[in-house]
Amino acid sequence: MNATTQSGATDGDTESKPSAAPIVELQGLSVHFGQREILRSLTACLRGRVVGLLGPNGAGKSTLINTLLGFYQPSAGSARIFGHDMRTATRKIRSLVGYMPENDAFISNMSAVSFVQMMGELSGLPSTVALERAHEALFYVGLAEVRYRQLGTYSQGMKQLAKFAQAIVHGPKLLILDEPTNGLDPSARQRMLRMIREIRDSRQVRILLCSHLLRDVEDTCDEVLILKDGRIAHHADLNEERRANKRFLELETYGANGDFTQAIEKLGCECAVSANRIKVILVNGIETCDVYRVAAKHRVRIRRLNFRRDTLEDIFLKAMETDMPTSMHRWSQTAESTNGRL
């Protein structure tokens, strides 16, 4: 998936080439609540199959989602979903979207099946189809046994699943999930993430996932947009980032001396030594086995070896430290050039 690919794809193309068409295009989008500026001139073009929306509390993630859904009016700029302007085609956009809000959202005295059926009907499904799909959606999310129980009696995890069911009942083209794993126990969380991955892999729907949990985003997303104080702090294709990221080896050795580190550096790698630990930054073409060979040659015993790449956490922390990294410039420029043809 190349998130920077330009495309003039329509909705129809979305189904055949799910990763090519942009899901969301933001062009100088700003949102004010009174005097407070919540979103500050956001410009980006999101194309991933699953786009993660990250940021600390109050960064503007939920505000961005609510603005995309037309709940808040932007004070400047524009946003497009599947090429439809959110100011002029709100109804059209809402017909393409399934939304799972962060907070509790249910009608306590309704059974899950009636609730999901009603939401399906509101999205335009005929009554009988909505009932059928409500049952299917509840089976799919794992609430089949309790689907006739009133939602008010559900546990927090079950309410999350019911919210997920109502978001997918009408078969949307874009699924907006706001903190989907909130309040879930580890097994329910795994189940939720598995469903998100399954839906992603079905290639029938694109997903915008907003979460505080970096692990969830890393597990499911192929593109991330990190917000900080209402601005874009980082925007990246995770696959590309992973490929571009430096690979590290953390070695705990016995018998290592200056000759060993010099031999490693001769391979082109950088080394940092502290006590009996050596951190090696691998360069392209050099693999772990090469390090083993050098160690054998210098009679150095490797007691422990950890191989790691930059995780999303590293990316996130870097983004929090710097407001506008180079990759952000690259993505913004892409978005601007893409928006030129809107």
Next chain:
Amino acid sequence: MAVYRRNYTTYLGALTPAWSRCLVPFRYSKRNLFRSKLRTSLFVACFFFPAACLLMIYLSHSLSFLERLGAASQAFRIDNRFFFYFMNVQGVLSFLLTAFVGPGLISPDLANGALPLYFCRPFSRVEYVLGKSSVLAILLSEITWVPGCILFVVQASIAGPRWTWDHLWIVGSLIVSSVVWIAILSLFAMTLSAWVKWRIVAGALLLAMMFFGIGFAQAVNIVLQTEMGYFFNLGYLIATLEKALFQFGEGSRISVSGACIALLGYCVICLVLLMRKVRAYEVVR
């Protein structure tokens, strides 16, 4: 997304027309309404008086019965006064029914934050309010102008074309007075339902508002030596309008146009308050 397959599939079938979506909350609310035995009993009780009126129309055309009554037979005359009283009684009953039904319309959606789920779909706030208010509108119509018109038709079929022609304007009065009353009641009930989460409190407030209005109006009239206080008395405003529509009773202390403007003002206030609350998320400035 078949049950046995347990995988996700998108929906590619036909969609219902956009205009029909506001009937969805109506259907679900109405279904929920008649789950309560109390509300169903109250609704059924609202038909006792129209049934009695029907009997009265029948008896008013029974010569043997009227002869037996003698001078008292004057009470059985079917004219504008008869329909005015009919509307008054049904108006009170519809108010009681609204106090039981109205508060449960919007508050369950607001109580657990379900509104974003409505409005993230191709479904507007206006459609939501229309859908919810149509529950009350249809329910109250079934006990006000619909039985009123049936009574008129029954009377017309017995009394003949001359009576029908002379009293045809009563049908208009029945419909207009009912529509005004239904609009006022629906808007007040839904506004209270939107602002007060607890159903029982909202119902009690609706009842209290009517009685508080009467007391407040009297207090204003006495303290300020004026008659402007009547504008705070919803019942008096409606009665003023109904008296004019049915051409019956003494003149009111406020003008009919004044009463109409006051009622319109109340409707606008209720609508503004309602639309402030009926939104996906409140913006905290």
